[in-house]
Amino acid sequence: MVTSVQDRKKTGADLPATHEEMVQAIAASYEGLSKRLKQIAAYALDHPNDFAIDTIAETAHKADVHPSALIRFAQAFGFDGFTDVQKLFQRRLLEAHTSYEARLKSVRDAGDNTPPALLERFTQSDIAALEHLRDVIPADKLEKAIGLLGSARVIHIMAMHRAFPLAAYFYYAAASMRRRVQLIDNTGGMGREQLNQIAPDDALFVASFSSYTPEVIHAAEETHRRGIPVVAITDHPLSPLIANSSICFHVRDAAVHDFRSLGASMCLVQTLVVGLGAGA
Template sequence: MTQNLDAISPDIPSDYESLKARISTLSDSMPKRLLQCARYALANPDRIALGTTAEIASAAGVQPSTLVRFAQTLGFDGFSQMQQIFQGQLVGRNSEYTERLTKIRESGTNTPGGILGNFVERSKQSLDDLLRQVDTVALERSIEALSAAENIHLLGLRRAYPVVSYLHYTLGKMGVRTNLLEYTGGILEERVQFINENDALFVATFSPYSPEVVEFASKAFGRGVSVISLTDSVLSPIARVSSTVLEVNEAEHGAFRSLSTTMCLATSIAVAVGDARKWTSLS
């Protein structure tokens, strides 16, 4: 729902999550340049945390004054106050990974062999869960949509990027036309216009979910494109803008998660699509 910027609560976001929520609430009402700032900030939180106003404005393609106005729109006195939230997120994230490593050390399995053994065991658990819990109807629908598509567009950022990159490689080896979408130059949004109803969009995103991926999928879905999403929960924000949702969960070791089960599912999808395309071309 579109909201009036002046009607938003003046409370200042106190952490990165509340900041993201504020941006999400205001995004529909933001002028073009402020929305450009918002997208850049969410896609490059480390640069916002560490850069100068001039450096960030140049990279985002806006004027420094626009960055200040963006911060004030979110309830801050100025850019520096907003930047502190991004800096806190950066420090917190580093501390979070330190805590994860501490958990592994405290478990007494911090030798290389112990770490490997635990990840193998967790991966076995996740693979068994996938086999028991996979939604075979959703899987078959996904294969049908991807097999019938003229072009398969692939999108995943951060932890999900290796998944779509692997699909791009494997499907390409089988002669399936794919397009790997990347967030470069801040022009991801514009690429949605090149996806039509005869194509399919495959997206992957996991908690805390990439807002850029959700937004892109939403626009494609609104254009009538078949959107197949690979995510870790049917309650994921990507589920609302997907034709079909495939759910996969990775068991953790010391709060770290591998991609073994996710890659297994992705490989199965690629092989099934390649096989379906082969038989379709022969019939």
Template sequence: MDKTGDVLSHICAVMNSLSPSEKAIATYVLDHPSDVATMTVRELAAGTGTSPASVSRFARTLDYRTYSDMRLALGISISRASGEEKATGGKVTLDDVEGSIKYVLSHKVKELSQTASLIDSDDFSTVVNLLHNANLVLIAGVGNSISMGVNAAFKLSQVGVRAFCPSTTDAMVSAATSLKENDILLVISTSGYSKRLVNIFDSAEDSNTPIIMITDNPDTPLAKRATYIIRAISRDQAITGTEVAFSHSSINFVIELLFLFLTSCWDDPVEFNRIISKNLLGDRQYS
């Protein structure tokens, strides 16, 4: 982990995997980051109804050696906060619509910037080439990630990749049983947690199919089974103060990057333009 990176984003990413006491500390840090940046271990433990040992363990969960290291990184994160975020007191409110919009926008800009900064160039190039040369790309997700999977399948198909995303998780499980070694499994999951994806991973591993996962949490058991991971940062919990994940801005950003880089894989510009014209402009023939 980047020790001077955004502590709040990391907390959001691991929130679902925390113990109850750690979750209480995490929620307090998200709600009172400026206060925590000046609090001792004992003060934070008292403020959260936990223990100093729990606070220290929470810091180590975030990959910091000590609580002091985490507090220093939190202070750096706060110092980088935009003026717009401070304007509304860190919340969305109808009492200040303009300020709230700027507050949300500041978080979204950070999401995309952090997502871009975490992309490994070599791994990303390998992922693009795997998708370009795949016989078939099966896209899987659960809940509202399915809509992003359908979007990804559409975009990949536009650049000549044979991709599809079944409309239900059960259909994905069934389709995964037919995966081959020269296919690709592309999984979209912000949290990285879903029991319903386990069988899909099992089938991909049985057929030696490479697994590409787009997620905000690379430390989950499922994510650790992926061949390649692309981080897509989510700050939803920092915006709403709840555990509800509602946005796919960074996931959509990753999908669009894949689309754009896949356009560069075509050696024959004439053939590429033919495919693009067929997929993107075909409807205009009937306008």
């Protein structure tokens, strides 16, 4: 639930002090926002660089809202005005040596489509995505996720469509380490029966990317509702997996000509699995 300025002052709630904290606050409060404020939240998360440097009039035009809505957006999170929120986004730009978005844009804008040039663009995009992953994933979050998975009697694994390779690798690598794992793959249309096998002392690992496979979201929601640990990988701070997991990693994989890589997401899966093995 989003609190007003007065409510925050009464309760002594801390304002977001960094861009990362602001993203977390938006994700946690998103469902309670009005339609217009949701529109601004989505724009801020999708276009953080523009949100940092544009005037309030320019931001309002791009987000298709009235400028006063930007002030209400800031106040919904306890700030006095739009510029207070904007400063968090500006600080993010100042702290980055070369922004991830700018590096990817330079790769995408190259016009040469010969095979060697395509290989160069894919590798450079993945390098940028991997370095971004390294910079933004908190160590304590990794340790907590590995702890939840490591204490589970059985780790159940589920992903579909583009995310399926993450599940397949997790299952293969963990099984090779003699971890008790089950792949929920809906073989024979028995996905519901497979999901019902998750016991209270188990854990669920899921991955899903936009436009979010309903079966995976349902599995995470149902398992999380039962109080069973769910560790998730997704691609957006407003992904439905955020609200239906114990720990959710937001990963920005590289894309060239709209062909999305799994390099960063797979690197994170490898980190989780090897971390499991190291703690065995």
